[in-house]
Amino acid sequence: TQLLEQSPQFLSIQEGENLTVYCNSSSVFSSLQWYRQEPGEGPVLLVTVVTGGEVKKLKRLTFQFGDARKDSSLHITAAQPGDTGLYLCAGSSVSGTYKYIFGTGTRLKVLA
């Protein structure tokens, strides 16, 4: 069974700080997604990366897919209280599949 481990599991920081969340596996993925989930809601897609080494930016969020396509990171610059939520990575091992394995999640709290 493939596993996606995220670290840290919990993170509490002050507004304006930077942070990085990691998603690691021993398996190779053809694509990797990052979702954010807010309390009482389902996860919402932030980004999908498909090429080893790919970097995508979404305002203050920077996503990177590892060269070997086994890991990914999410970096947030100048975190804001609105970034608070559960961040989930999800990987697909077969090209073109619609089935993803989800990571264990990182719960982020940004304090004003």
Add this chain to the structure above:
Amino acid sequence: DVKVTQSSRYLVKRTGEKVFLECVQDMDHENMFWYRQDPGLGLRLIYFSYDVKMKEKGDIPEGYSVSREKKERFSLILESASTNQTSMYLCASSFTYAEDYEQYFGPGTRLTVT
């Protein structure tokens, strides 16, 4: 606006009861999924369906079954609820040929089995 709806936000059932969780999507998506979400374990796939009347087991199908009689509706059935099935259940749908393989999630059903 795309939408995935789940029949209940909260459910409390007794051990041994048969439980039905309903999910409806209005986006004409081919694929639908049922996950359970537990703290520290992320989302784990129970079953998914890639077409009407088609289904495949996910990673944790034991104790569950599913039904998809219409394209827009995917039901999760707990044949005989047990306390270890207390969890948050999330339904999702996706379009097979979407470039980013985005899954759209419902708000979840928090099920408590006593």
